[in-house]
Each structure stands twice: as structure tokens, then as C-alpha cells.
Amino acid sequence: MEFGDKIKELRTTNQLTQEQFAIRLNVTRQAVSNWENNRNLPDLELLILISSIFHISLDELILGGSNVNNMTEKLIKDGSKTRRAKLNMITTLIGSFLLFFGFACFFIKMNSVEYIDETGILHENFYLLPIGFLFLFAGIIVFLVTGIRFIIEIVRIKAEKTN
Missing domain, CATH: 1.10.260.40 (lambda repressor-like DNA-binding domains)
Known part of the structure; x- marks a missing residue:
């Protein structure tokens, strides 16, 4: 019914x-x-x-x-859309934070003072560069994966509509 x-x-x-x-x-x-x-x-x-x-x-x-009627199909479809939207939002936030922390590492490195103390030891925040690159790389990967999944989902939905 x-x-x-x-x-x-x-x-x-x-x-x-x-x-x-x-x-x-x-x-x-x-x-x-x-x-x-x-x-x-x-x-x-x-x-x-x-x-x-x-x-x-x-x-x-x-x-x-x-x-199963059209109401059940609508509820199932709405639930999966909601989960997908939440996942996309969470991964976008994670990617944004990773990129932000990567740029923050570069900014701190750029503004930090490097000096040699009286014992001849160089004080430099050299570790900020690889950490910054790591954060940037991870953020870009998160955005790429999210974007590719989104494109695949759009193609799948268009293919379902044409069938």
C-alpha cells in the first residue's frame, strides 16, 4: 500500500x-x-x-x-544523504585545520629568530618546516579524497537518473 x-x-x-x-x-x-x-x-x-x-x-x-513503498525509499535516501553531508563537512573541517596548521608552522618558522648562543650552539626551529609540509600534504590529500568521492557520487546519481 x-x-x-x-x-x-x-x-x-x-x-x-x-x-x-x-x-x-x-x-x-x-x-x-x-x-x-x-x-x-x-x-x-x-x-x-x-x-x-x-x-x-x-x-x-x-x-x-x-x-517497501516510496516513503521507505525516501527515508533511506534522506538518511544516506544526511550521513554523506556530515561526512563531507567533517572531512572538509579536518582538511581545513590541517592546512591551517601547516601554514601556521611556516609562519612561526618565518618569524622565529635563529641565533647562536655563547657556547656555539645554533638555536633554530628547523623541525617546523617538515611538520608544516606534512600538515599541508595531509590537508591536500583530505581535500582530494573528499573531492573525488563527491565527483564519483555525482556521476553515480546522474547514471541512476538516466537508467
């Missing part, structure tokens, strides 16, 4: 008009109409509210039986 049919059945079983159903869920009547005609789908918070108000399990509401 499609999600729209399930919502309409739930509404008519409780002897509610679309307007009354919408008022109970604090949405517009047009939103209920769009749900029933499978033009749009409610978000997760509304699904939880519908299941609690009308005493129906989320499994029964979303799956409508044992078949």
Missing part, C-alpha cells in the same frame, strides 16, 4: 476531513492533500506525531505492510 493511501485510510477511519486532520497535525490542508496524492511526503517529526496521535506503529505507517 502506498503511503498516500495509508494516510487517507487513517484519516477516513478516524472520520476526519483533510482540514481536521491537518489541524491535529498543525499543518495545512494542502499538505495533507499532497501526502494523500503522493506528491509530497511528511518529514520524520510529522511521522512520529502521526503515529503517536493515531496509535499506529511507525513500521505500519511507513511500510504499510511488508512491501
Whole structure:
């Protein structure tokens, strides 16, 4: 059973008009109409509210039986998009911090004073150069991997749309 049919059945079983159903869920009547005609789908918070108000399990509401319908596909797709977006954001932040620390090492090295003390020992922050290059290299690698994964995902989505 499609999600729209399930919502309409739930509404008519409780002897509610679309307007009354919408008022109970604090949405517009047009939103209920769009749900029933499978033009749009409610978000997760509304699904939880519908299941609690009308005493129906989320499994029964979303799956409508044992078949996977478009609501289930939407929830799965939304979940994977959210995880992908979070992963992209985290890797971008990590790459930015790595690049920042690399440039900070170069800046500190550039502004540090090198001197020879009275015992003839050279005092220099020579270790900042390889550490700076290491941070820059790691940041660039993180950005490249994230960019390549993003491009591959776009190509995969376009290929799915054409099939």
C-alpha cells in the first residue's frame, strides 16, 4: 500500500476531513492533500506525531505492510544523504585545520629568530618546516579524497537518473 493511501485510510477511519486532520497535525490542508496524492511526503517529526496521535506503529505507517513503498525509499535516501553531508563537512573541517596548521608552522618558522648562543650552539626551529609540509600534504590529500568521492557520487546519481 502506498503511503498516500495509508494516510487517507487513517484519516477516513478516524472520520476526519483533510482540514481536521491537518489541524491535529498543525499543518495545512494542502499538505495533507499532497501526502494523500503522493506528491509530497511528511518529514520524520510529522511521522512520529502521526503515529503517536493515531496509535499506529511507525513500521505500519511507513511500510504499510511488508512491501517497501516510496516513503521507505525516501527515508533511506534522506538518511544516506544526511550521513554523506556530515561526512563531507567533517572531512572538509579536518582538511581545513590541517592546512591551517601547516601554514601556521611556516609562519612561526618565518618569524622565529635563529641565533647562536655563547657556547656555539645554533638555536633554530628547523623541525617546523617538515611538520608544516606534512600538515599541508595531509590537508591536500583530505581535500582530494573528499573531492573525488563527491565527483564519483555525482556521476553515480546522474547514471541512476538516466537508467
